[in-house]
Amino acid sequence: MSDLAEVIIATGANQDHDVDFREAERRALANRDLLVAVGDYDEHCERARSAAAKVEYSMKWDRYTRQEAVERLAAENISPEDALRHVFGSLQRGSDL
Numbered sequence: 001m002s003d004l005a006e007v008i009i010a011t012g013a014n015q016d017h018d019v020d021f022r023e024a025e026r027r028a029l030a031n032r033d034l035l036v037a038v039g040d041y042d043e044h045c046e047r048a049r050s051a052a053a054k055v056e057y058s059m060k061w062d063r064y065t066r067q068e069a070v071e072r073l074a075a076e077n078i079s080p081e082d083a084l085r086h087v088f089g090s091l092q093r094g095s096d097l
Contacts, residue, residue, distance in 0.1 A: 044093075051087060052094035 007027065010018040051073060058069035074087045 048090045048094035051090040055087075055091060 007020045007024040008017055009020060054073050055066065055069040058064045058072060059066060062069070064072065070084065070087050070091065074084060
């Protein structure tokens with residue numbers, strides 16, 4: 001946000017803001033690589049939320065315990081070796097969002 005604030009020269013009510021658009025464009029292009037990281041993070045967060053929602057659904061409607069719901073989700077999505085570690089990690093991250 002500081003990058004954005006630094007290219008705004010002046011603001012006023014009911015008038016166009018005075019913005020250094022060349023500098024704004026330069027900074028946007030310089031930060032282009034961050035778009036990949038932001039996209040990866042958004043995808044990760046969506047998977048974490050989805051995993052948490054699927055477990056909650058299974059617990060409510062299928063009457064599974066949390067452990068059973070997690071194991072079921074893991075078995076559907078990833079290899080048995082990584083299943084519990086991955087799903088519990090996703091659930092934790094999903095609840096942190």
